[in-house]
Amino acid sequence: MEGILHDKGEKNEGAEFYGEDFFFAPDNNSLDHIDKNGKKLFDRAVKKLGVLKADEMYAFEPALALGGVESLTYLAKVNLPVHMKFLKQVTPLRLRTFEDLSAALYGTSYSVDDLTSGQDAESQYQESVQAGEVCPRTGFWTTPAQPNTRHYCKKGEVLPEIKEQDWGEVYWYWDGEN
Structure with a gap:
């Protein structure tokens, strides 16, 4: 899904790419995108559009960053590499630091130096x-x-x-x- 693009109702510059949801989600259900009516989209998308091929993804057309609506009506199968390149052009990509990732995983921000300063990682917290x-x-x-x-x-x-x-x-x- 285009769930990796999070626009918080903002357009263009305000839209935000958030890949950490994919990597740190506790289970598959938490990855399911919720539409404007509060309904999960993935199962309905599969039923309407079919199973994805390896190089496909579901995406809103128009993209959320361009004012698209989070609705099954506007969901389409798109070529994954092409659509990701497109999203990269219309949304700012924010690089994550190690500290951001450790805060997302452990609730505390650690630097690489913190975790490799001679003590084993377990003793750091x-x-x-x-x-x-x-x-x-x-x-x-x-x-x-x-x-x-x-x-x-x-x-x-x-x-x-x-x-x-x-x-x-x-x-x-x-x-x-x-």
Whole structure:
């Protein structure tokens, strides 16, 4: 679909290319483009226009960046390389940095230097789990709700909830195997 072109209702210069949705989407359903009426388009497009060949894609005609409408009525099969070249000409392509990609993946922006500064990548961030949830790995866990204490938990066990405290939500942070 032309879902890689996101125009937020703007035309030409304001339209934005956003490939990260393809790479970081949690499942196939989240890639389905929603039309102007809030309906998913992909299955209806296949039914109306047929299955795509390797060099084809579904696209709105006219393109969204040129004022097209997000509707099955205006969806067509187009040649993928030709249409992508066309979209590149009518929409600005914003290059992503490593920091942008790590923020999209992990919720925190890391530089290459951050992740390669002599420590292994795992030690660069602290894994956290909310109290009452299943422990994802065996080892020692700490929580700011009980400073200077460590709790040993095996993978699959439930990390304990801490009662009688004014802390709010309690999160446990992995503190190593020793």
